[in-house]
Amino acid sequence: MHIGEASRASGLPTxxxxxxxxxxxxxPARRTNGYRDFxxxxxxxxxxxxxxxxxxxxxxxxxTLLSLYEDRDRASSDVKAVAAEHLERITQKIDELQALKFTxxxxxxxxxxxxxxxxxxxNDLSGRAALSA
Amino acid sequence: MHIGEASRASGLPTxxxxxxxxxxxxxPARRTNGYRDFxxxxxxxxxxxxxxxxxxxxxxxxxTLLSLYEDRDRASSDVKAVAAEHLERITQKIDELQALKFTxxxxxxxxxxxxxxxxxxxNDLSGRAALSA
DNA sequence: GATAACCTTCCAGTTAAAGGAAGTTTTACC
DNA sequence: GGTAAAACTTCCTTTAACTGGAAGGTTATC
Numbered sequence: 001m002h003i004g005e006a007s008r009a010s011g012l013p014t015x016x017x018x019x020x021x022x023x024x025x026x027x028p029a030r031r032t033n034g035y036r037d038f039x040x041x042x043x044x045x046x047x048x049x050x051x052x053x054x055x056x057x058x059x060x061x062x063x064t065l066l067s068l069y070e071d072r073d074r075a076s077s078d079v080k081a082v083a084a085e086h087l088e089r090i091t092q093k094i095d096e097l098q099a100l101k102f103t104x105x106x107x108x109x110x111x112x113x114x115x116x117x118x119x120x121x122x123n124d125l126s127g128r129a130a131l132s133a
Numbered sequence: 134m135h136i137g138e139a140s141r142a143s144g145l146p147t148x149x150x151x152x153x154x155x156x157x158x159x160x161p162a163r164r165t166n167g168y169r170d171f172x173x174x175x176x177x178x179x180x181x182x183x184x185x186x187x188x189x190x191x192x193x194x195x196x197t198l199l200s201l202y203e204d205r206d207r208a209s210s211d212v213k214a215v216a217a218e219h220l221e222r223i224t225q226k227i228d229e230l231q232a233l234k235f236t237x238x239x240x241x242x243x244x245x246x247x248x249x250x251x252x253x254x255x256n257d258l259s260g261r262a263a264l265s266a
Numbered sequence: 267g268a269t270a271a272c273c274t275t276c277c278a279g280t281t282a283a284a285g286g287a288a289g290t291t292t293t294a295c296c
Numbered sequence: 297g298g299t300a301a302a303a304c305t306t307c308c309t310t311t312a313a314c315t316g317g318a319a320g321g322t323t324a325t326c
Binding site: 044047048051052055056065068069072073074075076077079080081083084086087090091093094097098100101103104105107108111112113114115116117118119120121122124125126127 | 177180181184185188189198201202205206207208209210212213214216217219220223224226227230231233234236237238240241244245246247248249250251252254255257258259260
């Protein structure tokens with residue numbers, strides 16, 4: 001099938017599909033006119049990539065997952081390791097963001113937000129006041 | 134002062150400081166030999182930028198905050214608006230990541246992670262199984 | 267034969283810097 | 297005065313994962 005059809009089947013933009021071919025994630029056949037010709041397996045792979053990416057796996061992770069997916073003999077522990085590592089990164093990111101959120105909430109709450117120019121947020125950013133108070 | 138000194142005073146790498154000059158966030162004076170010459174106000178501004186960035190404000194946010202910071206007459210509500218918007222983005226990001234975490238945790242838990250090739254994670258990514266179960 | 271829809275490649279831009287090359291200036295030391 | 301090291305300069309490239317657009321070829325329809 002053409003790239004447009006593969007796009008509809010996989011849910012990925014054509015731009016993204018071409019990019020994935022560029023970096024070697026898929027290798028669709030070519031017709032004599034130069035058009036890409038996607039098999040069902042190709043679009044299946046694209047959908048796999050789409051789902052993996054939407055779960056936040058990096059392209060590098062996706063490459064690994066895809067090769068594991070295509071290796072009928074791999075141990076499930078290999079896959080689990082990739083996912084567990086990703087999970088840890090996510091957990092860490094959440095922790096960071098929550099700390100940020102806590103700090104910002106404090107600042108925003110303390111700012112009266114009216115027409116007066118005095119602002120605790122800027123005071124804090126400028127280093128003139130400690131946040132701890 | 135020289136860029137090295139400004140770097141130590143502000144906590145930003147010299148590369149970052151030059152970059153910030155490039156994009157117009159600071160405009161240090163120049164000596165006759167071409168070296169940048171930072172005033173205390175410049176380094177103060179750099180430190181302001183460092184703190185803002187470390188709170189996750191984008192460069193564009195920083196540009197706004199900096200101009201608000203330098204405008205002695207601005208209303209604190211203007212600043213609060215920028216911070217509140219940022220806070221909302223952070224909250225949203227946290228929500229997204231927590232949803233991801235939930236999904237991934239489910240997958241990882243369900244994968245037995247041994248030497249057998251069958252793996253619920255890949256099954257899910259391939260679209261062959263619903264996660265809901 | 268014209269037009270639209272689809273396809274192709276290639277180049278530039280996005281974020282926020284970091285890394286490195288090549289060359290100049292200043293500083294330190296003998 | 298010589299020289300070596302440190303600090304400075306500009307410019308170019310790379311990162312992640314695409315997205316947008318230009319310029320042009322192909323196919324289907326009217």
